[in-house]
Amino acid sequence: MIQRLCVIGVGLIGGSIACGTRAAGEVGSVVGVDADAANLRAALDSGVIDCAYDNVAEGAADCDLVVIATPVGAIESVLKALRPVWSDSAVYTDVGSTKGNVIAAAERVFGAVPPNFVPGHPIAGAERSGVGAAKRDLYAGKRVILTPLPETRPAAVDAVETLWRCLGARVSHMAPGHHDEVLAATSHLPHVLAFALTAMLGRKDEQDEIFQYAAGGFRDFTRIASSDPAMWRDICLANSGEIVALLELFRAHLEIVESHIKHRSADELFALFTEARDARQRFLDQLEK
Ligand SMILES: NC(=O)C1=CN([C@@H]2O[C@H](COP(=O)(O)OP(=O)(O)OC[C@H]3O[C@@H](n4cnc5c(N)ncnc54)[C@H](O)[C@@H]3O)[C@@H](O)[C@H]2O)C=CC1
Numbered sequence: 001m002i003q004r005l006c007v008i009g010v011g012l013i014g015g016s017i018a019c020g021t022r023a024a025g026e027v028g029s030v031v032g033v034d035a036d037a038a039n040l041r042a043a044l045d046s047g048v049i050d051c052a053y054d055n056v057a058e059g060a061a062d063c064d065l066v067v068i069a070t071p072v073g074a075i076e077s078v079l080k081a082l083r084p085v086w087s088d089s090a091v092y093t094d095v096g097s098t099k100g101n102v103i104a105a106a107e108r109v110f111g112a113v114p115p116n117f118v119p120g121h122p123i124a125g126a127e128r129s130g131v132g133a134a135k136r137d138l139y140a141g142k143r144v145i146l147t148p149l150p151e152t153r154p155a156a157v158d159a160v161e162t163l164w165r166c167l168g169a170r171v172s173h174m175a176p177g178h179h180d181e182v183l184a185a186t187s188h189l190p191h192v193l194a195f196a197l198t199a200m201l202g203r204k205d206e207q208d209e210i211f212q213y214a215a216g217g218f219r220d221f222t223r224i225a226s227s228d229p230a231m232w233r234d235i236c237l238a239n240s241g242e243i244v245a246l247l248e249l250f251r252a253h254l255e256i257v258e259s260h261i262k263h264r265s266a267d268e269l270f271a272l273f274t275e276a277r278d279a280r281q282r283f284l285d286q287l288e289k
């Protein structure tokens with residue numbers, strides 16, 4: 001049981017942790033900290049949090065578990081603000097979509113990553129933001145990746161695993177670099193492609209009104225281009241090396257498709273689309289495992 005949980009950044013992800021732990025009966029009180037006064041007010045009014053602070057150090061003091069759920073570009077400043085009240089008896093974690101930069105930020109702020117800080121990332125979410133989008137069951141059946149370091153205290157890892165399990169999530173461990181490589185492929189690259197395609201067509205739409213004739217496939221492909229631009233700017237800057245390497249690979253693949261279409265290579269196109277459909281089926285099959 002968590003006595004006093006502090007959520008820094010009470011948006012979609014932090015707000016869902018707050019209401020999920022309360023629904024599970026696993027928390028005494030929830031302290032919310034947010035830089036956006038209107039969002040903080042909404043979190044308090046809707047009962048997602050019990051008390052609200054705009055100051056990180058004041059909110060986190062005397063809490064036994066502190067979850068940092070701000071965009072990844074803000075995590076270093078949050079760690080700096082936490083440093084004066086950092087308690088050896090509390091456990092700290094984050095939910096950032098990238099892990100290498102969060103660990104590097106902790107090293108810069110503290111000299112070394114504190115043994116009671118457990119970097120984490122729930123592989124669950126949506127294209128919506130803010131506490132209004134929070135859901136108590138957001139993490140049910142979803143995966144969470146923790147990237148503890150050799151110096152991370154086992155009891156701190158246990159406490160963070162217990163938090164996620166009480167929300168119904170399945171917890172795995174990964175090395176931070178490996179996490180950033182894997183997530184660049186399945187999350188960061190698709191978001192960049194959706195943003196790029198939608199922006200390109202958006203310019204064309206001003207001339208041709210093409211969106212009027214878009215079908216379900218366009219809606220499916222571009223849903224994630226409705227995601228928060230500031231959050232995705234931060235992710236792209238934080239994991240730029242992995243993302244740029246994948247964009248280069250993707251560009252080469254796109255050129256192959258282009259060449260098959262240009263040269264009317266029907267068999268090659270059929271083989272490539274079949275390979276893609278089979279790969280997607282493998283993805284769907286493992287979702288059910
Ligand atoms: N949206 C998603 O589907 C997922 C997001 N994540 C990660 O979770 C984190 C939060 O994302 P969301 O909840 O979607 O964003 P959100 O925009 O819904 O919530 C973030 C909140 O942090 C607050 N904030 C920003 N800077 C702050 C600061 N310096 N101090 C205090 N509060 C601050 C904002 O006002 C906002 O209310 C990000 O690091 C993101 O990469 C992880 C998994 C999924």
Ligand SMILES: O=C(O)C(=O)Cc1ccc(O)cc1
Pocket residue numbers: 096097122123124125126127187224
């Ligand atoms: O909207 C979607 O489908 C997502 O993919 C949400 C998401 C966004 C960022 C993450 O780090 C993890 C999940």
